[in-house]
Amino acid sequence: MFAKGQAVIQYMEKLAPKHLAVPDDRIGLQLGSLQKDIQNVLIALDVNDEVVEEAIRVKADLIIAHHAIIFRPLKHLQTDNPMGKLYEKLIKHDIAVYISHTNLDITEGGMNDWMAEAIGIQAGIPLNEEHTEQLLKLVVFVPKSHHKQVLNAVLDAGAGAIGNYSHCSFNTEGDGTFLPGKGTNPFIGQAGKIETVEEMRIETIVPHGIRSKIVQAMIKAHPYEEVAYDLYPLDLKGRTFGLGRVGRLEQPLSLVDLVEVVKQNLDVKHVRVVGDLTRTIRKAAVLGGSGSRYVSPAMYKGADVIVTGDIDYHTAQDALMAGMAIIDAGHNVEKIMKAKVAEWMREQLHSGRYETEVHVSEINTEPFQFL
Structure with a gap:
């Protein structure tokens, strides 16, 4: 027996309850219908054309993604522009798209806990309540x-x-x-x-x-x-729930050694670093996504470094003057959610005795190339 769409989403919302999302976040069902049997689910970080083609190949009835495909209210739906073509393809192949974003970041045992565990933060508490x-x-x-x-x-x-x-x-x-x-x-x-x-x-x-x-x-x-x-x-x-995590490392590391841990455990080849590479890091903060607004809260909570993404130039300059280290591993490190959500979903579907298959997207949606 295959799970109905609503049953699959109930499992997802058990992991990442919708009420935890920050106000106005674009979460939930964004396209398609859940009133159908779900034979295959695809877990993805982003939904772009390559991911949709992958969903078609694996015969996915539903994509569960982290980043929204509809950010603002649509004024029109034109199928001769890139996003319109994407929506058209999803609709033609009857593929629903469900988004779990900041609620997945904030929830206990979600995105930021996975990232904190990956870099060795112990007993992390929310960085920003x-x-x-x-x-x-x-x-x-x-x-x-x-x-x-x-x-x-x-x-x-x-x-x-x-x-x-x-x-x-x-x-x-x-x-x-x-x-x-x-x-x-x-x-x-x-x-x-x-x-x-x-x-x-x-x-x-x-x-x-x-x-x-x-x-x-x-x-x-x-x-x-x-x-x-x-x-x-x-x-x-x-x-209390919040974005990011901050806590002590399992063992103190130099900044350069922590960089290697981040690169290996979060599967990134290059990072941008602010600070003295030889300094000792005892307490670290982590936040998936764009972290410029959270550098100051990390400093306030005693972190020696924040591991995050999308740090702008002036925030980096301010952090350097304040003696705060930054490891900008990029927004795409949130891809850690794909395997983690798939593992959770498989366990839930198995416990419900459903035959629905869960697939992890193999598409690299990192938009940047490092030359």
Whole structure:
């Protein structure tokens, strides 16, 4: 059995929830339909003509990419210009395109964690905080006979996370009363007669971003026709998410030695470097994509170097004067996501017993040549 398009995307959004994306980021389904069976998925960094030809060769029904193919609202769709031809080819071959961008950068176990791990950063924290989880308290009342069923449903859906602990809850016994009205079909009792039932009160923490998923799981597992529950905000901070990572290296390295680690582990042949190559690097920052705006936050958090891409001339000059090292490995180092996302997706599809195949794009979309 092949996975439906929406099922594939649910797996992707489990890895990189959409609510983590920065405002106005162009993410989600950008072209095509998910209302179909997906026999083949292609994971790519960018979507250009070569990647689309590759998708056609592998018979992909869906491309999951990091960089958007539609950046601004379209005023027209002309098929005699390069982007119009690209859209036309995708539509003619019924290939949908889904984008996971800053949400994949920010999520725990996503782009910036992969890059941090590759260069040896330990226990990295966000370089620039973008999103702090709002926490809610869920209270639900359930008959004792179905207590474990409902409790497991909400906890397995993601409720009950406190720091590095999961499946946290508090459960108390009590008596619930209700009077089924006319036309009801109560699970316990009968219409027109007041009923007293031994019930359990379940209390747990719910992250705001997945509240709907948790409530749906709770209602599905609950035996009552009308579920009695409360969901209210807490004056507590949940997890903090952000772009980039900063932390100590596994072992101190000279800047020149760290350059070699970056080149080898992020698969780049050339980098641009700012700073004294002999200096010792103990704490490093990393940020996939364009990093000029994040050099100062990296300095503020005590990093000796930032590994990123697309550093402009004046930012490099300012960093040099401030004693901050930079390794500009280019924007294309984000290609690390291709194999990582494919590995994740294969595991999820396998667990769902789907036959959908996942392919890693072999196209090098680096636009620059180094001579």
